[in-house]
Amino acid sequence: MPRLIVAPFLDDRLVLNPGSGSGLKIPPLKYAELQHLTTHGGTVPAWLSAVVEQQWSLDLAGRTLTDVVLVRKESPYGYVRASYEINKGCDYDCPHCYLGQKKFEGITARQKLRLLEIMRDAGVVWLQITGGEPLIDRHFPLVYQRAQELGMMVAVSSNGSQLHKPAILDLLARHRPYRLTLSVYGATADTYDGFTRNRGAFDRFTRGLAAAQAIGLPVRLNIIVGEHNAHEIEDMKALADRHGFPHQVYTNMSPTIDGGAEPLPSQAEDYLRKRSPFTGCNAGHTFFHADPFAKVSICKVGRDPQIDLMTEGIEGLRRLGGIADSLQLRTGGCSGCQLSGTCWTCRPLAKLYQEAKAPRKTYCQHPDER
Ligand code: SF4
Numbered sequence: 170m171p172r173l174i175v176a177p178f179l180d181d182r183l184v185l186n187p188g189s190g191s192g193l194k195i196p197p198l199k200y201a202e203l204q205h206l207t208t209h210g211g212t213v214p215a216w217l218s219a220v221v222e223q224q225w226s227l228d229l230a231g232r233t234l235t236d237v238v239l240v241r242k243e244s245p246y247g248y249v250r251a252s253y254e255i256n257k258g259c260d261y262d263c264p265h266c267y268l269g270q271k272k273f274e275g276i277t278a279r280q281k282l283r284l285l286e287i288m289r290d291a292g293v294v295w296l297q298i299t300g301g302e303p304l305i306d307r308h309f310p311l312v313y314q315r316a317q318e319l320g321m322m323v324a325v326s327s328n329g330s331q332l333h334k335p336a337i338l339d340l341l342a343r344h345r346p347y348r349l350t351l352s353v354y355g356a357t358a359d360t361y362d363g364f365t366r367n368r369g370a371f372d373r374f375t376r377g378l379a380a381a382q383a384i385g386l387p388v389r390l391n392i393i394v395g396e397h398n399a400h401e402i403e404d405m406k407a408l409a410d411r412h413g414f415p416h417q418v419y420t421n422m423s424p425t426i427d428g429g430a431e432p433l434p435s436q437a438e439d440y441l442r443k444r445s446p447f448t449g450c451n452a453g454h455t456f457f458h459a460d461p462f463a464k465v466s467i468c469k470v471g472r473d474p475q476i477d478l479m480t481e482g483i484e485g486l487r488r489l490g491g492i493a494d495s496l497q498l499r500t501g502g503c504s505g506c507q508l509s510g511t512c513w514t515c516r517p518l519a520k521l522y523q524e525a526k527a528p529r530k531t532y533c534q535h536p537d538e539r
């Protein structure tokens with residue numbers, strides 16, 4: 170496993186320390202020097218050992234460069250971030266879940282490794298492994314470690330149900346993610362277990378949280394607020410503060426990825442937040458989303474059309490930018506809208522709300538038709 174990753178990132182060249190949130194920019198000439206040393210052999214240059222000593226207290230002086238530093242190649246594809254939904258299966262049954270049918274299925278272990286190599290060749294530096302619940306996938310340890318070996322900064326998004334288990338803690342401690350994002354569904358067993366429809370879930374979650382704190386994992390908490398648990402919002406924030414973990418609060422639920430309205434009634438009306446106007450995003454241009462079958466879309470929301478990376482290979486990614494541009498056009502239920510300049514809902518998300526026949530006030534500036 171590399172101690173450091175050196176990677177192109179858009180117009181920059183970065184030195185990254187897996188497991189740390191910080192990085193360093195280096196000039197193109199220094200990057201070229203490291204590429205040369207990777208190919209022709211040599212030790213860690215003095216300038217690099219000096220900066221990493223200062224930044225991360227890492228002593229790499231005199232070490233053979235390829236033993237400790239992985240220098241990523243430039244990619245002609247230009248993708249720097251990806252999310253990978255390793256499976257859609259989950260051990261919880263939350264009412265707000267945007268996945269709809271959460272089937273536990275996907276590609277083989279061998280295909281998963283191939284997918285990671287395609288991501289590496291596409292330029293992906295930051296990879297989010299998500300689900301469903303990723304930590305219950307039997308291939309998770311393989312995928313997680315391989316992504317790091319390939320020089321990716323790996324974040325994991327989880328419900329935390331498995332975090333109390335020694336094998337998972339050991340894996341995350343040995344190969345630290347740069348971020349571990351955990352959802353919070355309540356501050357008491359009654360509420361948390363009721364929200365997730367899983368008895369004992371709060372106990373497992375809090376044991377996992379304490380274990381993660383004890384070994385200093387870089388946890389960030391997403392506090393999910395719905396009708397069922399809104400009364401504990403302040404207690405959930407206090408839970409995060411007690412552990413010293415940063416947190417964000419989420420109140421607005423999305424329709425399912427198939428345009429189903431099922432999650433919407435679980436929203437706590439009084440807590441819904443007005444979003445800022447949508448000013449564009451790089452979905453499909455610098456990042457993409459891969460589902461459990463390695464079908465790639467511009468993001469988790471705009472899933473249609475998809476590109477099958479297992480049949481098309483990396484070349485399929487060349488079509489993604491065009492797909493992204495077409496998905497952002499204000500067509501369908503947003504055609505001709507005079508308010509699109511101040512709309513806070515991107516077109517792929519608006520399409521899902523429209524398919525779900527959601528009340529307009531939840532996503533749109535126009536009043537509902539009578
Ligand atoms: S949901 Fe919308 S804003 Fe978010 S990444 Fe997808 S297209 Fe962009």
Ligand code: SF4
Nearest residue numbers: 503506512519533534
């Ligand atoms: S305001 Fe409503 S109709 Fe107009 S672009 Fe936004 S979601 Fe579509």
